[in-house]
Structure formats: structure tokens, C-alpha cells
Amino acid sequence: MAYVTYEHRGQRHAGELTGRTVVPLAGITELGADTTPNTLTEATRDTSAEIAVTEVKLLPVVPRPAKIFCVGLNYRAHVAESQRELPTYPVLFPKFASSLLGPNDDIVLPPESGQVDYEGELVVVIGRPGRRISEDRALDHVLGYTVANDVTMRDFQYRTHQWMQGKAWDRCTPVGPHVVPPEAVDLAGAGIRTVLNGEKVQESDLSRLIFSVPELISKISVFTALSPGDLILTGTPGGVGYRRDPQLFLRDGDRISVEVDGVGVLSSVVRAAGSDGQDGAGR
Template sequence: MKLLTYRSEEQLRTGLLTEKGILPLPHSMDEIIQGGTSLLDELKHMAASGTIQDLLQEQEIRFGPCVPRPGKIICVGLNYRKHAEESKMPIPEYPVLFNKFDNTVAAHQDEILLPAHSKQVDYEAELAIVIGKTAKNVDKEEALDYVFGYCAANDLSARDLQFRTNQWLLGKCCDGFCPLGPYLVTADEVGNPNELGIRSYVNGELRQNSNTADMIFACDEIVSYLSQHMTLHPGDVILTGTPEGVILGYPEEKRVWLREGDEVTIEIDRLGRLSNRMKQEM
């Protein structure tokens, strides 16, 4: 199933995308993520019995983040071999971890502010894992059983702030720097997350074109590894890294950083297209 949130009368509501439109749901996204298979079965029944009069159309709604209130936002750096190579950094022996906070969460079609104190904002197409069950010390073989679903993400990064010190946090945590969406797709519909095409576009120009098979640490490895060191809870979001093709990987003389008016689109097989336009903060 493809789930989403949308804004209605200043409230955030939840919907289910069907072939004919969006079916409004009586549950919050938090309730759905925590509700398990029994609630998903109920939603399937609602979709089958809904009438055309109940449906909304995508062009009529204003999207919200598909995971509006994530618990933890954990990110994996340098997790694609070719991206590590273009960044001129060694292949990591263990997952390189950092985090974002809830101020970074944004929605499909939201306008993203380019920070006034940064001149080097970059895009990063990423597959995001959304946890569905409490996970602690889970084996790799069962790790994906704890995943509710997946969505597209853009790990926007202010490179001049990121590399100001040897801690990356500042350049990763600016407001709106973690768009999620447009849909949260349940794990059963996605299938194997380790073989999905992943792409990014800037103003329609293809910049990144890879596959999650190039990950150094696959999704099951990441979930298992994290669960060995911290408890993962329903609604936690894990960004799994970006492939080659980011602006940072270009020769220095060819780097043109994101600027006002640029539209960045992240596209992942089976998950849809996440688009955001940049606006300069004054």
C-alpha cells in the first residue's frame, strides 16, 4: 500500500493511494505504523469498499511528510561504493552514522530554504527505512521483518557547514533538510529493498542514477547493526546513504551548488518521485 499525509484545514490527515484516487483514512500515520498487520488488513478492506465519492485527487491536496513525527532520524554516510570513491574517502569498515532532527522533516512539494549562512547546499537521493516494530539485537536474517515500509528521502547537505568541523551534524540539520515522501510504501509492496533503482534530477537534468545494490551495507545489515547498539521503535526513520553524482563529487571548478528556483527530484523504483523547490533564506 502507498500511504501519505495531506494538509486539510490546518490539520494533517492520512490517506491511502488507490488506482482511482486518495482514500481519506480515520487513523494517524503514527497509529498505522504502530498498528501492525491487523490494521493494514483493515485498511485494505476500507480501500476495497470505498466509493468514488470518498476519493481525493493528488492535484487537489497539499502533501505532508509521509512520516510526520519520526522518533529517531538516523543516517548512514558513505554507504555506496562509487559515492565513497567520488568523495575520495576509504570504504568504511562499519556503517558511518550521524543523525538529523525533527526540524529537518519536510514534505513533497514543500519549498526548502537555502540557509543564509551557507553557499554550498547539495542534494542526496536516499532510500529511507521506516521501522514498524520495536527492534533490539535482531539478526540480519530477520531484520527486515521489523520494517514497516520505505520512502524516498533527500538528505540535503550544506557542505561548507558539514566540513567546518569533523562532526557533520551542522551541515545536515538545517530546517527542511530531510524531505520524505511523497508516499510511505509498505514493505510487502516494495519487496527486496536492496535492488531498487535510485535517481536524482535537478531542473529535470539527471544527476544520480544508481541502484541500492551498490550499497556497502544493505538494508538488513543496517537495521541489525543499529539494533545491536540502540533500540529501534516504530516510526524511527533510517536514511541509508546516497549514490555517486552529488555536487561534492564534481571537480571543484564544475561545482554549481543549489540556488534559488532549483527543483530537486528524488526518484526510487516503486516509491514515487519526491520534488522540492529551493528558495534562498534572507
């Protein structure tokens, strides 16, 4: 079982993905602020409007999250390759709804950056509101999990000690292709990997997160309330292109995928920006 947000014939819908078909959820136009686990469970499945997933445009699973939290340095191998000390508190930075791409949209290389890097990540989708959530109750607030590629412009990221200018570009972060319920994911050991042009460039498993999913939910909810539709990108394993020798950055024509066992595969094509510098529509 998995859930998607999609467009068909100019209309936006939320649907349940069953194999290669999508069944609309009556009364729900998108996953987001009004979507709780109960909402999804109780929604009527409009089987008369079932459609092949190839016939729809998949959107970012939550197209308009109120808040996007990103975690840096959350795998020991990435901390080591970054030559930093092991953090004692999560390294957090924001993205915006405008940063997101659909799972079938191209990653467009901005003409201003020559160091566009990949970062495969597990994403937590919040499904119940809460503030100061305890770790032992944290997973009760999860709607499900999805996949992201935290595409990063390194030459902008390291212009200051703050990372936002390298991380929050418009239309830079593919998220999807769907949300799976919590019981489908083995947080104790599901594998995560990134594959670039057929070569595995990142690989780890979720047991190696420095700050676990419950810890992240608990710590973030101390300083701000979490709401349905909020996203938490949980960090990337070692193997990023910037830390390789020689360095490895995304180029026009590359094909890159991020895989999380039990969650899904997020595949993207990389292309250069048009002559006007604009990042056009997805493929």
C-alpha cells in the same frame, strides 16, 4: 498501494493512496509511533471521505519520528569520490523531526550557506519495534519504504569531523511522497537516481549499498531500540555536487527530483530564503 500523511481543512489524517485519490484510514491521524503493518491492513477505509490528492497538503510521511538515522558513505562510488577508505561499520549521524519537509514543500536555501548540496536516498520506515534484531529477521520490522533528499550544507558539514551541523538544519530534508509496502520494492536491484533541472546527476541501484537494509537495521538496533515510525536514510550514490569539478550546488529556481524504482519520485523546487531569512511554507 501506498500510504500518506496529509492535512485537509486543518485536520491531519493518514490515508491510502489509490491512483490520484486518498482514502482516509479511520482512527489514524498520521503514520508514526502507533502505525504497524497490521494497523494499516486492519484499518477501515473511509471511502465516503475519498479526496483527490491535489486537494490535500502532503506532510512528511512520518511527521514526528522519534529517531532519524542517516547513513553516510554507503555506495562505493560515493566513497571513492569522497576520497575515503571503504567503511567497515556504517557511518551514522542523526537528524530531527524538525529537519523534515513535506514532499511538496520548497527547499529553502539558508542565507548562511553558499554550498547547499543534494543527496538522493532510499528511506526505511520501521513498523515493528525491536532491539538486537538479527539480519535474517530485520525485514520483518519494516513498515515500508519512501524517498528522501538529504540536503546538505557542505560549508557547515566540514567545519568539524562531526557532520550534524551540515545535515540537521530545520526544514531541510524532503521525505515522501508516500510509503510503499516492502513487497513493492526490489532491494536486490531497484534503481535510484537524482535529476537536477532535467539532467541526471546521480544514478545507481540498491544492490550497490555497502551495508544492506537488513545489515543497517541489525547494526543500529544493537545500540538502541527501533520503534515504529523511526526512519533510516540509507545513504547516497556518487555524483554529489560538492565532489564535482566544477562543483554544483543548489540555486534559486532549481528543480530537483529523487527517484527510486518501485518506491516513487520526490520532486522539489529550490528557492532563496525571504529577506528575513525565514524558510516559509511549502508551495
